[in-house]
Amino acid sequence: MKNRLRVLRAENGWSQADLAERLGVSRQAVNAIETGKHDPSLNLAFAIADTFGERIEELFLHKG
Amino acid sequence: MSSALDRKEKKFQVQFMMHIAMFMAVLAGSVVMNETNDLSIISKGFLATSPVVPMVFMLRLIISHYRSMDEYIQRVMGESLLWAVGVVGCVAMAYGLLAEMVEVPTFSPAFMLPAIAVVFGIAQFIQLKDETHEE
Numbered sequence A: 001m002k003n004r005l006r007v008l009r010a011e012n013g014w015s016q017a018d019l020a021e022r023l024g025v026s027r028q029a030v031n032a033i034e035t036g037k038h039d040p041s042l043n044l045a046f047a048i049a050d051t052f053g054e055r056i057e058e059l060f061l062h063k064g
Numbered sequence B: 001m002s003s004a005l006d007r008k009e010k011k012f013q014v015q016f017m018m019h020i021a022m023f024m025a026v027l028a029g030s031v032v033m034n035e036t037n038d039l040s041i042i043s044k045g046f047l048a049t050s051p052v053v054p055m056v057f058m059l060r061l062i063i064s065h066y067r068s069m070d071e072y073i074q075r076v077m078g079e080s081l082l083w084a085v086g087v088v089g090c091v092a093m094a095y096g097l098l099a100e101m102v103e104v105p106t107f108s109p110a111f112m113l114p115a116i117a118v119v120f121g122i123a124q125f126i127q128l129k130d131e132t133h134e135e
Helices: A005-012 A016-023 A027-034 A042-052 B003-036 B041-049 B052-068 B071-101 B109-131
Strands: none
Touching: A005 A016, A005 A027, A005 A042, A016 A027, A016 A042, A027 B071, A027 B109, B003 B041, B003 B052, B071 B109
16 A cells, blocks of 8 residues: 655654654654555554545555 | 654663563572582472563563554564574574484573574674664
8 A cells, every 4th residue: 555654644743653643653663654565554544544634535545 | 653652662771671680589589598508309399480470571562662653563573583483493493303313412491492592682783784874
């Protein structure tokens, strides 16, 4: 699953650690999601979308 | 790691070290008592197995810590545990089969848990090594 996490994080001027703090997860988890190593659970995906004020389908794109 | 998780991790490390200290104390106590007293078979059996008790408490601590981790770290820990159990199990099985045919030194099964812990640590390190630095 592709995502726009890194772009949105950069736009907000947040480090991975900053975003991890806001989401209550480890920085490694943010890194793994950004690099596509880990697909987040629905709960975490919604939390990420809420943090950026985006709709979940605008943030995560299914490769098909 | 976020500061809340960082605090949680530090608390876990302190508790973990306390459990290790408890294990070492019970182990030392059981060895000393066994060597300085003439005990019955039942007492010797109790003393010999008593260090397992702090290990059970440590297992509870680790499971509780696992539950508090985020989903990605849980996945890494789960995969690392599978590697650890799989590698140690396969090596033990290979060694056991070898022992059926060839004269080899015997090893105490007490070393199984420490061996699993070591391989678990290595597997976790390998899985997280690329994520040490922020991209």
